[in-house]
Amino acid sequence: MKIEQIHHVAYRCKDAKETVDWYTKMLNMDFVLAIAEDKVPSTHEPDPYMHLFLDAGNGNVLAFFELPTKPQMGRDENTPIWVQHIAFKVKDRDTLLEYKDHLEKNGVEVLGVTDHSIFHSIYFFDPNGHRIxxxxxxxxxxxxxxxxxxxxxxxxxxxxxxxxxxxxxDWLHAKELGK
Incomplete structure (x- = not known):
């Protein structure tokens, strides 16, 4: 018995359309599916929602729920903002730099490139406040x-x-720390 892969990862979003537009424009993901119901299938509670699915490549699916009847979404104030994030792999450093340029040209503030030795990263936030x-x-x-x-x-x-x-x-970040 073994898990095959992640089917999808789901997060909450503030606005379904804005989220789809942002991920398709900024990260070039395809919008693959939307499900909307007035009752939650697993709990049977009445609660209208829009459930979105985006193709994150290689069989990976990123999903979002817009929940209009619930209080405004927040984040865990006891967890530093850098901890909880969604990380996506890109082909190489040139692609990473292309994304950085694309995001910045579209008004997204980008942190990095950060050298983690085994990989290199950039960081930014989606319109829902999720760190990417x-x-x-x-x-x-x-x-x-x-x-x-x-x-x-x-x-x-x-x-x-x-x-x-x-x-x-400790050798992983030794370059950045001047060691």
Missing amino acids: ELACPDPDEDAMLERLDAVKWDMLEEWTKTKKAPNHA
């Missing part, structure tokens, strides 16, 4: 992933005991 990351692999990704794989269990054990960052992979 676009990431491309580093040319040396495979070798670095092997290094990380070799220490993952030791790192987890040390973290579990101390709740302090183990130094097994």
Whole structure:
């Protein structure tokens, strides 16, 4: 018994049309499906909603719910804004830079490029306030992933005991920190 892949990941949105327009224009995703009902199929409670599905590539689906009868959406104030995000993979650094340029030309504030050694990322927010990351692999990704794989269990054990960052992979951001 094994999970095959993510069927879809669902988030809430403020406005269904604005969300579809933004993801199709800014990230070139295809709008694949909309479902709208007045009753929730799983709970049977009366609650009108619009459920949107966007093609995030390679069989991955990003979904949103607009819930007009619910209080305005917010975020968990106890979780830093950088923690919860949706990350999408792009082919290479050139593609990442093309997206950065496209987003900025369309008025989206972009943070990065951030070098995480195994991959490089840019960060920005969608119109719903969800943080989005676009990431491309580093040319040396495979070798670095092997290094990380070799220490993952030791790192987890040390973290579990101390709740302090183990130094097994401190080389990851050493370039940015001037080490």
